[in-house]
Amino acid sequence: MELAEYFKLVFTDYTLRTITLGTAILGAVTGMLGSFAVLRKQSLLGDAISHAALPGIAIAFLITGAKDSNTLLLGALVSGLVGTFWIRGIVKKTHLKSDTALGLILSLFFGFGMLLLTFIQKQPNANQAGLDKYLFGQAATLVESDVWLMAIITGLCLFVLLLFWKEFKILLFDADYTKTLGFNTKTIDILITSFIVLAIVLGLQTVGVVLMSAMLLAPAAAARQWTNSLSKMVFLAAIFGAFSGVFGTAISASQTNLSTGPVIVLVAAVFVIISFVFSPSRGLLFKQIRFIKNRRDLELHKTLALMHHIAETHDDISHPHAIKLLNNFQGFTRKTLQKLVEKNYVTLDGNMWSLTKTGFETAKNLYTKQTTEDE
Amino acid sequence: MNSAQIEIQLIASLVAIACAIPGTFLVLRKMAMISDAISHSILPGIVIGFFITQDLNSPLLIVLAAFTGIITVVLVEYIQKTGLVKEDTAIGLVFPALFSIGVILIAKNANDVHLDVDAVLVGELALAPFDRLLISGVDVGPKSLWIIGVILLITIALLIAFFKELKISTFDKGLAASLGFSPAIIHYGLMTVSSVTTVGAFDAVGAILVVALMIAPAATAYLLTTDLKKMLGLSVFFGVFSAISGYWLAHVLDASIAGSITTVLGMVFLLVYLFAPSKGVIAVMYREKQQRTEVSLLTFLLHLKNHNEVEERHVNHLREHINWQKVRAKTVLELALKNNMILIDNDVVSLTQKGDTFTSKAIDYIITNEDAQIEDMKDDFFLFRG
Numbered sequence: 001m002e003l004a005e006y007f008k009l010v011f012t013d014y015t016l017r018t019i020t021l022g023t024a025i026l027g028a029v030t031g032m033l034g035s036f037a038v039l040r041k042q043s044l045l046g047d048a049i050s051h052a053a054l055p056g057i058a059i060a061f062l063i064t065g066a067k068d069s070n071t072l073l074l075g076a077l078v079s080g081l082v083g084t085f086w087i088r089g090i091v092k093k094t095h096l097k098s099d100t101a102l103g104l105i106l107s108l109f110f111g112f113g114m115l116l117l118t119f120i121q122k123q124p125n126a127n128q129a130g131l132d133k134y135l136f137g138q139a140a141t142l143v144e145s146d147v148w149l150m151a152i153i154t155g156l157c158l159f160v161l162l163l164f165w166k167e168f169k170i171l172l173f174d175a176d177y178t179k180t181l182g183f184n185t186k187t188i189d190i191l192i193t194s195f196i197v198l199a200i201v202l203g204l205q206t207v208g209v210v211l212m213s214a215m216l217l218a219p220a221a222a223a224r225q226w227t228n229s230l231s232k233m234v235f236l237a238a239i240f241g242a243f244s245g246v247f248g249t250a251i252s253a254s255q256t257n258l259s260t261g262p263v264i265v266l267v268a269a270v271f272v273i274i275s276f277v278f279s280p281s282r283g284l285l286f287k288q289i290r291f292i293k294n295r296r297d298l299e300l301h302k303t304l305a306l307m308h309h310i311a312e313t314h315d316d317i318s319h320p321h322a323i324k325l326l327n328n329f330q331g332f333t334r335k336t337l338q339k340l341v342e343k344n345y346v347t348l349d350g351n352m353w354s355l356t357k358t359g360f361e362t363a364k365n366l367y368t369k370q371t372t373e374d375e
Numbered sequence: 376m377n378s379a380q381i382e383i384q385l386i387a388s389l390v391a392i393a394c395a396i397p398g399t400f401l402v403l404r405k406m407a408m409i410s411d412a413i414s415h416s417i418l419p420g421i422v423i424g425f426f427i428t429q430d431l432n433s434p435l436l437i438v439l440a441a442f443t444g445i446i447t448v449v450l451v452e453y454i455q456k457t458g459l460v461k462e463d464t465a466i467g468l469v470f471p472a473l474f475s476i477g478v479i480l481i482a483k484n485a486n487d488v489h490l491d492v493d494a495v496l497v498g499e500l501a502l503a504p505f506d507r508l509l510i511s512g513v514d515v516g517p518k519s520l521w522i523i524g525v526i527l528l529i530t531i532a533l534l535i536a537f538f539k540e541l542k543i544s545t546f547d548k549g550l551a552a553s554l555g556f557s558p559a560i561i562h563y564g565l566m567t568v569s570s571v572t573t574v575g576a577f578d579a580v581g582a583i584l585v586v587a588l589m590i591a592p593a594a595t596a597y598l599l600t601t602d603l604k605k606m607l608g609l610s611v612f613f614g615v616f617s618a619i620s621g622y623w624l625a626h627v628l629d630a631s632i633a634g635s636i637t638t639v640l641g642m643v644f645l646l647v648y649l650f651a652p653s654k655g656v657i658a659v660m661y662r663e664k665q666q667r668t669e670v671s672l673l674t675f676l677l678h679l680k681n682h683n684e685v686e687e688r689h690v691n692h693l694r695e696h697i698n699w700q701k702v703r704a705k706t707v708l709e710l711a712l713k714n715n716m717i718l719i720d721n722d723v724v725s726l727t728q729k730g731d732t733f734t735s736k737a738i739d740y741i742i743t744n745e746d747a748q749i750e751d752m753k754d755d756f757f758l759f760r761g
Contacts, residue, residue, distance in 0.1 A: 089656070094654055104644065107591065115625075119629070
């Protein structure tokens with residue numbers, strides 16, 4: 001199937017429409033909540049939680065014996081929350097650092113989940129096939145009720161986010177101040193963490209345990225580069241997430257043998273790379289350009305200062321001097337000289353240069369006042 | 376026990392030791408999550424290596440995959456250096472992207488060959504003894520045993536050779552640099568060893584178990600000791616213990632060996648986490664409670680010292696004044712009495728000679744901002760602790 005065909009079919013074909021909607025909503029909600037995870041320096045929490053959700057899925061299946069996705073997700077939610085609070089407990093009560101706690105919970109829960117999964121596979125119950133789709137996710141298994149569930153939870157997230165916007169924001173940037181204002185920081189903290197867990201669990205069916213953390217981080221990290229305002233960042237992250245979902249689904253649907261999860265993650269990674277390079281204020285490209293420009297300005301200033309130094313010794317400031325004089329000076333090039341002429345700081349006459357009045361004045365004030373204008 | 380069982384346990388134990396050594400340093404250097412990143416992002420290296428060699432145990436594949444691991448570390452550090460995102464975000468961005476590339480490469484090209492993602496993630500230790508290494512037709516044991524054995528030997532040799540350097544650079548980077556040890560070489564050396572170990576272990580035990588075997592024994596040991604050599608020894612012990620008992624758990628449950636080993640590791644950690652003598656949760660909670668009472672006691676004694684008026688020192692008044700609940704007030708009063716700090720005469724509390732000296736000293740420490748000294752002073756004065 002070609003990409004164009006996909007976009008034609010997306011409005012008519014039931015499966016495609018469901019999957020596309022599902023991944024778009026998922027991308028939006030994870031992007032939104034991911035912004036908080038990234039800003040709270042809890043980026044890897046998503047990775048740990050998504051792995052920690054696995055035993056919950058297995059236990060929910062063991063108890064109910066049914067493969068109803070809502071029950072399994074509930075199990076995942078509980079075990080994700082247990083993992084999260086255990087991580088907090090380890091960091092708070094022992095001297096183990098957060099990276100160790102994350103890695104511990106991640107690998108231990110996941111290993112336990114694998115133990116349960118392999119244990120279930122050996123059970124004489126034909127119903128168990130397909131549990132391992134939660135490892136990498138299978139967007140193709142999304143049905144309309146799943147999308148409804150996602151939409152409802154997204155709506156709930158949005159509602160809570162708007163309701164407690166002020167609290168979330170202040171906790172994010174100044175936790176101590178929040179406490180002194182009398183907010184119950186613990187409750188706000190638990191609320192936002194629980195919603196992050198919820199968003200992760202929601203994505204397990206589509207993207208899977210292993211790649212879910214990227215869904216949380218990538219849109220937020222990309223959005224962070226374009227703005228310094230929290231509301232804009234959350235909004236942008238939601239957009240980036242939704243687009244990653246749609247494009248990822250489109251690309252994987254247009255090729256055979258491409259699972260949706262990894263493709264969505266790669267599309268999100270492309271968003272990140274573009275943002276890293278091309279963002280106007282923080283991006284690497286413009287940073288490099290600014291860096292080169294600053295260096296050139298500095299060289300120009302240094303040359304001008306040297307000229308001023310030489311010209312100072314004469315009564316007549318525009319007394320001509322040989323260009324040779326400047327040759328051994330660091331920062332002097334033919335180009336800087338040309339530039340100085342253009343700016344009317346210097347006049348050239350054959351092999352001689354002389355400082356103009358403006359040039360002399362500028363050079364005199366070069367290090368005594370802060371020049372803001374660009375050279 | 377048949378020979379296959381012994382071989383499996385031997386491989387598992389060797390993997391556990393090989394992981395515990397770099398794991399200890401990763402935990403101490405706060406880089407535990409790097410091992411998670413490496414274990415995921417070696418996937419594209421393994422896949423590409425597999426396409427070239429068509430053999431999961433070829434040395435070239437290990438080299439390529441370890442190289443991908445180092446690329447991951449370099450990429451993470453590069454992104455972090457740009458200052459655009461924090462380190463943890465950088466890790467979280469790099470490895471899923473590389474892992475996705477690996478998964479897609481497998482899905483597009485390797486449908487008909489023996490390599491699937493589940494096997495990479497979880498490994499299948501039970502099959503390890505069946506892949507034999509033949510040297511000129513003679514069976515010398517399972518291939519994975521040899522691979523992990525060689526990696527372990529190299530790791531131990533490096534550990535012994537560079538123990539001093541590793542130790543100094545782990546605990547005091549500045550000192551290490553000023554003594555002339557290059558922090559970069561030690562850092563990348565450790566990263567290389569971690570990558571090679573991860574790769575060597577992955578096809579026997581899978582990527583996730585590698586992470587568990589690196590972090591869990593070291594973290595468990597760290598709760599029990601603060602001596603580097605003891606910590607290394609303990610993590611090796613916990614690793615091997617979990618490997619062997621995990622194998623038998625899997626045997627009983629008929630489930631994945633890697634999963635069982637991780638589960639045992641988890642249970643060992645949970646036990647130590649709860650019951651470790653000085654750093655376990657229960658010990659910490661007990662100590663916190665003790666300190667809370669002792670701080671209350673100090674506040675109480677300071678109050679007594681500040682007031683000579685009889686009405687200020689009446690038992691009932693104190694309760695209102697310091698706003699303690701009845702039980703709390705009673706505990707503090709009893710503690711003070713037991714330690715001979717106060718006298719109660721007709722419900723009026725007064726400091727004894729000892730209580731007075733204690734309080735004066737405490738005030739001295741508080742006003743000179745040496746609050747920590749009060750902790751030491753308690754040993755001299757207290758007969759009973761809170």
